[in-house]
Amino acid sequence: MRPVPGTASDRSPAEVARWCESFERRCRAAGLRVTTQRLAVYRALAEDGSHPTADSLYASLHGRMPGLSRATVYRILDSLERRQLVRRIGGSLGGGRFDANVSTHQHLVCRVCGAMVDVVLPGWSGAAVPASGVPGFEIERLDVRLVGRCSRCRGSAGEADARSRSRPRAPRRRR
Amino acid sequence: MRPVPGTASDRSPAEVARWCESFERRCRAAGLRVTTQRLAVYRALAEDGSHPTADSLYASLHGRMPGLSRATVYRILDSLERRQLVRRIGGSLGGGRFDANVSTHQHLVCRVCGAMVDVVLPGWSGAAVPASGVPGFEIERLDVRLVGRCSRCRGSAGEADARSRSRPRAPRRRR
DNA sequence: ATTCCTGCAAACAGTTTGCACTACG
DNA sequence: CGTAGTGCAAACTGTTTGCAGGAAT
Numbered sequence: 001m002r003p004v005p006g007t008a009s010d011r012s013p014a015e016v017a018r019w020c021e022s023f024e025r026r027c028r029a030a031g032l033r034v035t036t037q038r039l040a041v042y043r044a045l046a047e048d049g050s051h052p053t054a055d056s057l058y059a060s061l062h063g064r065m066p067g068l069s070r071a072t073v074y075r076i077l078d079s080l081e082r083r084q085l086v087r088r089i090g091g092s093l094g095g096g097r098f099d100a101n102v103s104t105h106q107h108l109v110c111r112v113c114g115a116m117v118d119v120v121l122p123g124w125s126g127a128a129v130p131a132s133g134v135p136g137f138e139i140e141r142l143d144v145r146l147v148g149r150c151s152r153c154r155g156s157a158g159e160a161d162a163r164s165r166s167r168p169r170a171p172r173r174r175r
Numbered sequence: 176m177r178p179v180p181g182t183a184s185d186r187s188p189a190e191v192a193r194w195c196e197s198f199e200r201r202c203r204a205a206g207l208r209v210t211t212q213r214l215a216v217y218r219a220l221a222e223d224g225s226h227p228t229a230d231s232l233y234a235s236l237h238g239r240m241p242g243l244s245r246a247t248v249y250r251i252l253d254s255l256e257r258r259q260l261v262r263r264i265g266g267s268l269g270g271g272r273f274d275a276n277v278s279t280h281q282h283l284v285c286r287v288c289g290a291m292v293d294v295v296l297p298g299w300s301g302a303a304v305p306a307s308g309v310p311g312f313e314i315e316r317l318d319v320r321l322v323g324r325c326s327r328c329r330g331s332a333g334e335a336d337a338r339s340r341s342r343p344r345a346p347r348r349r350r
Numbered sequence: 351a352t353t354c355c356t357g358c359a360a361a362c363a364g365t366t367t368g369c370a371c372t373a374c375g
Numbered sequence: 376c377g378t379a380g381t382g383c384a385a386a387c388t389g390t391t392t393g394c395a396g397g398a399a400t
Contacts, residue, residue, distance in 0.1 A: 033374050033379060055364065069382045074365060076380090090265050090320075096364090108312050136326025137283050143320035145265075151311030208354060208399050230389065244357045249390060251355095271389095 011049045011100075019046045019100060023085070030083035040065060041076045042086070046100040051089055051107075051116045053097050089116070090143070106144040112153035119146070186224045186275075194221045194275060198260070205258035215240060216251045217261070221275040226264055226282070226291045228272050264291070265318070281319040287328035294321070 023042050027034050044057050052060070058073040077098055080086040087099045089107065097116065105120045124144060198217050202209050219232050227235070233248040252273055255261040262274045264282065272291065280295045299319060 028375095031379095035374070035380065037381070053364085067382075069384095070364095071366075071383080072381055079380090108314075109318075110312075111315070136329070137285075137321075137323055138329055139283075139321045139323040140286070141322050143284075143322050145318040146312070146314045147316050147318050148312055148314040154311070154313055210355065210399070212356070228389085242357075244359095245389095246358080246391075247356055253391095254355095 011047060016043075016046045026085055030085065032079060032083065037065075037068060037072055038076050038080075040068070041073055042080065042100065045077075045086060045098055049101075049118065051097040051099050057098070106146060108150075109145050109147050110150035110153055111147050112149050115150050115152075186222060191218075191221045201260055205260065207254060207258065212240070212243060212247055213251050213255075215243070216248055217255065217275065220252075220261060220273055224276075224293065226272040226274050232273070281321060283325075284320050284322045285325035285328055286322050287324050290325050290327075 020039075020043055023039070023046075024034050027038065032038065040061055041057060044061050045052065048057070048060070054074050054077050055070070057077075058068070058070045061068055061073070077086065077088075081088045081098070084102060087102050089097045089099055099118070101118055104124075105118050106124060108117045108119045109115070121144075124142065195214075195218055198214070198221075199209050202213065207213065215236055216232060219236050220227065223232070223235070229249050229252050230245070232252075233243070233245045236243055236248070252261065252263075256263045256273070259277060262277050264272045264274055274293070276293055279299075280293050281299060283292045283294045284290070296319075299317065
C-alpha cells in the first residue's frame with residue numbers, strides 16, 4: 001500500500017513518551033494483555049502523527065519485526081479502538097486511518113494529497129452541540145473535519161483531488 | 176454487499192423531482208453526456224436519503240436495469256462527484272457513501288447501526304470557521320458528523336458498534 | 351463522425367477468518 | 376495452566392482497469 005501522505009508530521013518525543021508510559025497500565029485496565037506486538041503497534045502509531053492506515057503501520061513495523069503479521073496489526077488496532085485507546089478516523093481516502101491522540105480535537109484534511117493533521121479549535125468540545133434539538137438521537141461526540149488544501153498543494157496548480165492521482169503500481173498483467 | 180442501514184429515509188417526492196428536473200441541465204453544463212444510466216443512478220440516489228454506497232445503489236438498480244454493470248455505477252458516481260453534482264461522504268463504516276443533497280448540511284451518524292441522516296445546524300455554514308488561525312491551510316468546507324446512537328439503537332442494549340455486527344454471509348469454504 | 355460512455359471480466363487493494371500454536375498472567 | 380493473542384494463508388468485500396463495442400452529441 002502506498003504510504004499515507006504527510007509522513008513528515010512526527011509527534012514530540014515528550015508526548016509520545018507520556019502516552020507510551022501509561023499505555024501498559026491503560027491496557028491492563030481495559031483487560032488487554034500486554035504483548036510485544038501490542039506495544040510495538042501502539043508506539044509506532046503514537047510516534048506517527050500522519051494518521052497512518054493499518055497497512056501503513058504494518059509496513060513500517062515489518063522491517064524491525066519480521067515475524068509480525070498483517071492480520072495481527074489489524075486485530076490490535078481493532079482491539080485498541082474498541083477500548084478507546086486509539087481512535088479510528090473515517091476517511092473515504094484509502095481505508096481507515098488511526099490516531100493515538102484520543103483527546104478531543106479536529107482534523108485538517110488536504111483534499112489534494114490526503115494529508116491529515118490534528119488541530120484543536122477551542123470551544124468545539126462535544127458539549128457545544130447536543131443542545132441543538134435533534135430527534136431521539138443521542139449525540140456522543142463530534143467528528144469535525146476541515147477540508148481544503150495544504151500549503152504544499154496550494155502551490156502546485158493541481159485541481160485533481162487525492163482519489164484521482166495515479167498511484168505508482170506494478171505493471172498490469174496482460175489478459 | 177449488505178444494504179446500508181436506515182433505508183426507511185426516503186426523500187420527499189417534491190424535492191426529488193426538483194433535483195431530477197435540473198439534473199439534465201446541470202449535467203450538460205458540466206460537460207457530461209446525459210445517458211440512461213447516469214439518469215437512473217442519479218434518480219436512485221436522489222430518492223434514497225439513506226446515503227447508500229455505490230454497491231448498494233447498483234443492487235437496487237440491477238433489478239430494473241439488468242444490463243447495468245457495477246463498474247458503470249462506480250464510474251458514474253465518480254464523475255458526478257468530480258463535478259459536484261453529488262457529494263461523497265467519507266465514513267469508516269462500509270466504504271464511501273453518497274448524497275444527492277449538495278447543499279450545506281451535516282450528518283447524524285449512528286455508531287451502532289451506521290444509519291446516517293441529513294441535518295441542518297443553523298449557523299454551521301462553512302464561513303463560520305476559516306477565521307480560526309490555521310497555518311497555510313486553505314479551508315474550503317466543513318465536514319461535520321454528529322456521532323451517537325439513533326433512537327432505535329438506544330433501546331436495544333447493544334454496546335457493539337456497527338463494524339462488529341456479524342453480517343449474514345455465505346458459509347465459508349473449508350480449506 | 352467523433353468522442354464519450356458502457357459492459358464485461360479480471361485484477362487490485364484492504365481487511366477478515368479458521369486453525370494451530372505461543373506466551374501472557 | 377487456561378485463555379487471550381499471534382502467525383499464516385486463504386478467502387472475502389469493495390473498487391478500479393483494459394478493452395471492445397455502443398450511444399450521445
